[in-house]
Amino acid sequence: xxxxxxxxxxxxxxxxxxxxxxxxxxxxxxxxxxxxxxxxxxxxxxxxxxxxxxxxxxxxxxxxxxxxxxxxxxxxxxxxxxxxxxxxxxxxxxxxxxxxxxxxxxxxxxxxxxxxxxxxxxxxxxxxxxxxxxxxxxxxxxxxxxxxxxxxxxxxxxxxxxxxxxxxxxxxxxxxxxxxxxxxxxxxxxxxxxxxxxxxxxxxxxxxxxxxxxxxxxxxxxxxxxxxxxxxxxxxxxxxxxxxxxxxxxxxxxxxxxxxxxxxxxxxxxxxxxxxxxxxxxxxxxxxxxxxxxxxxxxxxxxxxxxxxxxxxxxxxxxxxxxxxxxxxxxxxxxxxxxxxxxxxxxxxx
Numbered sequence: 001x002x003x004x005x006x007x008x009x010x011x012x013x014x015x016x017x018x019x020x021x022x023x024x025x026x027x028x029x030x031x032x033x034x035x036x037x038x039x040x041x042x043x044x045x046x047x048x049x050x051x052x053x054x055x056x057x058x059x060x061x062x063x064x065x066x067x068x069x070x071x072x073x074x075x076x077x078x079x080x081x082x083x084x085x086x087x088x089x090x091x092x093x094x095x096x097x098x099x100x101x102x103x104x105x106x107x108x109x110x111x112x113x114x115x116x117x118x119x120x121x122x123x124x125x126x127x128x129x130x131x132x133x134x135x136x137x138x139x140x141x142x143x144x145x146x147x148x149x150x151x152x153x154x155x156x157x158x159x160x161x162x163x164x165x166x167x168x169x170x171x172x173x174x175x176x177x178x179x180x181x182x183x184x185x186x187x188x189x190x191x192x193x194x195x196x197x198x199x200x201x202x203x204x205x206x207x208x209x210x211x212x213x214x215x216x217x218x219x220x221x222x223x224x225x226x227x228x229x230x231x232x233x234x235x236x237x238x239x240x241x242x243x244x245x246x247x248x249x250x251x252x253x254x255x256x257x258x259x260x261x262x263x264x265x266x267x268x269x270x271x272x273x274x275x276x277x278x279x280x281x282x283x284x285x286x287x288x289x290x291x292x293x294x295x296x297x298x299x300x301x302x303x304x305x306x307x308x309x310x311x312x313x314x315x316x317x318x319x320x321x322x323x324x325x326x327x328x329x330x331x332x333x334x335x336x337x338x339x340x341x342x343x344x345x346x347x348x349x350x
Contacts, residue, residue: 015215158332162205168198218248
């Protein structure tokens with residue numbers, strides 16, 4: 001399998017060759033539409049919709065009759081689906097359906113600027129959100145670059161396990177999602193073709209880590225503005241969520257898991273940290289917090305609680321400061337250099 005990369009020197013050329021082959025194979029062997037047999041209720045809905053589209057504007061009675069019939073059929077379809085999900089004993093599917101029903105769709109129909117101007121054109125809205133998010137992110141520090149120090153008492157990880165076996169395990173752990181990424185290939189494809197893709201991806205990952213070279217596609221991301229709270233037309237009430245290439249996320253996960261494993265084994269993390277740690281959650285944090293409060297109150301002591309919230313804490317952190325801190329957590333120079341290359345020249349889509 002590694003023969004497909006013969007004659008290619010750079011990681012970008014290797015990845016582009018790999019991506020081109022995947023796109024050719026998908027176009028030749030993956031059907032564009034499933035051959036599922038439609039249920040009678042689905043055909044009924046299709047027929048009603050077609051009849052509604054052919055109704056003349058003056059046929060109000062017929063249009064209303066068809067609309068009521070359509071509402072009844074759609075309600076029946078939803079009831080049958082809910083009964084099927086409830087009887088399937090599939091908790092993941094059940095909670096996924098509930099969350100989907102409770103979710104409020106944010107269609108981004110209007111975005112209001114700081115001057116009070118309401119934008120409705122898609123291009124204008126995208127450019128305004130892009131500029132707003134760019135102002136939040138800080139990629140450079142104000143001349144406070146710190147020296148890179150490697151403590152002798154901390155084991156350093158510099159060689160990561162990017163073998164085909166480990167890559168295969170990571171591919172099999174992917175969620176079977178059909179949404180696209182900058183690769184134009186869904187995670188479902190990578191998961192189902194894991195046995196065939198693990199070896200070429202392992203070769204690309206190893207070359208990328210050894211040379212600190214990043215494929216150009218890994219520098220692209222699709223940014224989706226997700227509503228947080230408050231008015232839905234205010235850009236400040238949205239946070240950007242980046243959707244990167246699936247294979248890029250695989251390599252990021254391998255690096256992250258190695259860093260966290262080394263930090264946990266050498267007690268480089270605080271016991272008071274509950275976020276981004278295996279075996280700990282927000283529920284655990286709240287349980288410990290309320291237990292401590294209860295102990296103080298039972299002993300007749302007063303308790304002062306201070307809550308702080310750092311605005312855009314992750315986005316505004318200078319990259320130089322992050323890179324200078326990594327060695328203190330046992331991250332070796334090769335991995336630090338790869339992360340440094342990854343953070344440079346990131347392309348923010350407009």
